[in-house]
Structure formats: C-alpha cells, structure tokens
Amino acid sequence: MAAPSAPAIDPVTLAVPFFILAIVLEILLARFGKLKAVYEAKDTATSLLMGFGSGIAGLLTGGVVFAASAWVYQYHLFDIPMSAAWAWLAIFLLEDLTYYWFHRLSHERRFWWAAHVNHHTSQHYNLATALRQTWTGGAAGTWALWLPLSLLGFPPAMIAIQKGISLVYQFWIHTEAVRRLPVWVEALFNTPSHHRVHHARNPRYLDSNYAGILIIWDRMFGTFVPELDQEPCRYGVVKNLGDFNIFRVAFHEWVGIFSDLLTARSPHEAFGYLFGAPGWSPDGSRQTSTMLKAQWSNMQTAEPVKTDPAAAS
C-alpha cells in the first residue's frame, strides 16, 4: 500500500482557533486579575507579526523541505505503516529526540542561532511569545535533521503531522499563568516551568531545557535546569534588542554574522564567527553562554544566590 506523502491533517492549522482563543483568554483573565500574565502592546504586536511573517516564509521553503523529505523516503530502509500504533509511538519518541538536538544546535551554534534567536527576543513570556517564530529557519536548513526519519521509513506525512503536534504542544507552555504541574508531569514532560527557564537570560538558566514535548532528553543529556523560586526568570536574550522593528528581530544576528565575517582575518576566524558558540570571538573579548555561566558560578562561590523579588516584577 502506498504511504501518503502529503499529510491529510495539519495539526497547526487545526489548532489556530485554539491559539487565538487561548491568547484572548490569557489577556482577559490577566486583566481581571485571575491569572498572572503581562502583555505590552508593542511587544505583543511584534510577536504576532513575526508569527504572521513566519507563515509566509514557511510557505516559501515548505515545498523544498517536503520535497527533500519525499525524495529521501524513496530510499527508505523499512516499511513503516501509518496505521500502526507502535509506529506513532516510535515517531513520537524519535521526532521529539530530533527536536531536542535541533533545538540544542539552534542555541549552541551561531549559524542556527541566527535563525532561532528571534523567538527569544521578547522580554515577556506569554502565549503571544510562542508565535514569535522564525523567518529564516527554512533557509538555515535545520530541517535536514529530520531527513533520517524518512530514510528509516516514516512516511513524510507522518513526520509532518508529528512535527505539527510538537509545535502545537509547545504553544501552551509559553505562559506564566501555570506555576508547577504534578511532580510526575514535571518529571516527564516539558512544562511552563521548564520552558520559562529555557527563555530566561539569567546566567544560571542559559542553554538549558531544549525539550519539545518530553523533558527526559534534557535529563538524559545533562541540560536540564529546574526553575528556582528564589531566582525568577528574566526573559529575553543576553543583549536585548533596542527596538520593536520586526526586520531587526528577524535578521539582527544574520547582520551580526555578516559584519563579523567582513573582519575575519583567517578561515579559522570565519568558521568561528559562523559556527562557533553565539558570542564567540577570536580574542575572547565577547562572552559565550559558557563564559557567562562560569563568571556567574565564580560570583556564586563568593556570594551565594540572593532572593530577588524585584526581578520578577
């Protein structure tokens, strides 16, 4: 039986009314003091317009991505039926593992960080932030990480559906309204608490909690950091953007890479600027996450963490 190459359902499209309803509810309930959420008009506009632009950008590259997936599928190693429950369990786990590494790469190597950074540029953490999606992810080529799933034998439609499910799952965790979930949920799944840490710029929290749906990957690969009540998350990037211009949000890191490449004095430097950790510089004059964490760790040794209620406001 021929496996369908195009997905019959698109979870993201189906979820759009839920996204809208959830954002409106979060805003209204926050307005009436029923839950914790902070919305700033220009910040929200930026997030929503980035989401809108991402849809258009995705249309431009989506065909190439799906064609590549379908092409690789021609050479698949196993016949994996879309109708089998075990196949859906397998794609759930393997797609989530792939997402973990995609996400980790997108934070730890500058070329892919340039495509992903826009998602982290808001100094707010609310459901609208979830929609601040990339415009250049397709061009950066991280979609290639999912191709081995096609080679294994998962039909491209199945992969696309599971990717959609993961994206929809990750929407609702962008909120401050949910503090902590039951212990077993926090142990197994990516939750608002875990993902707040991921969006935080506090040195303690940098480069952590890359999970999509299951937090177990972070626990397995040593990147899990729990949220501490005594250290509220400060959202954004290490060097926050100076305005709300959506083109700046989408392209600032690419411009930064290009400027740095113009000053590179050797292939080694050019490689470092492109694929080094964000913040890498030949003379170490800038700071990477690792350096920031080390500096913070040294300060902690001298002076243990203090309660900082003002940072939460």
Place this chain on the structure above:
Amino acid sequence: MLKDTVTSGLRLVTLDVGHGAVEGRQKSGAASVTLKYIITQLVTLSIVGGIMGLVAWVRIPRATPPLDEAEVKRRLAEDFPQTPLDQIWLALDGAGAVARSGDLALLLFRLGDSYVSRSMAWSQALQAEAIKGRFRFKFNDFAAPKASLALAPNWANAAMGETI
C-alpha cells in the same frame, strides 16, 4: 510509490497540455487557491490587529516607575556583573540612565515596559548629540542602533568635570 505518484502527476499535466477547457479549469483552480490564500492572510491580519487592539485596551504591562540609582545599579549589575560604577546620571523622566565605569559608559534605556542596556566608550558617550532636549547615543550595533535619553542639558559638562 512516490515515483508512481510523481509520474502519474506528470502524465496528467502532459495530457492536459493543449486542452483549452482543462487548462481553463486549472487556471481557475490556481486563481481560487490564490484567492483563498489572500483571504486567509487578510483574516489572519485582522485577528492580529484585533488582539493588538485588545492588548492596547486592557493595559496590562509591567509597572515602570521612574528609575532611581539603586534600581539602575541593580539592573546594570545583571547585565554587567563585576563592573564597578563610578557615577550615575539619571534621565530626567526616569526612563534611563548613563553610568560611568572607567573608560566605559553603561547605558540603560526603557523599551516598552522593559529595559535594554549597552556599553560604549566613555569619550564617545560624551559626544552624544542633543536633539529637542534628548541626548542621542549611537551604538555600532544593528540590534540596538541608538538610545535616546532625557538627560540634564549640562550632564556632559558635569561629567567631564568629574574626577575619578
């Protein structure tokens, strides 16, 4: 199987060539898809506009009381840890500040209900242009090209007279 799909698709397209009626149907189909796409985008933009309007209406940003020295110190310590501050000049509207740390100027400025910080050479900061009562600091940084602070008109003179 994929090859079959592609081949049969190509065959269909080949058969359609030269058949005016079918071509016409294809064209109207494509136009319908385009129209549907445009309508979808317009609806999406309307919803985006609606949510933006709602957020502007409900007014639930963070509180942004005027900065004082302690708050400036706290915020700059987050972004520039282990950087001692020699002196601080607060903006008159409390929406930012300039601090000196040796040869460096550390700037803090409000963006919406949040703050952004940057550093620049102190000598460069002293040359900030004054436009309509605000000093414009230009950074060599695409991510934050400039900051505009309502500092006291004589802040630079006062700063130049200051000894470290």
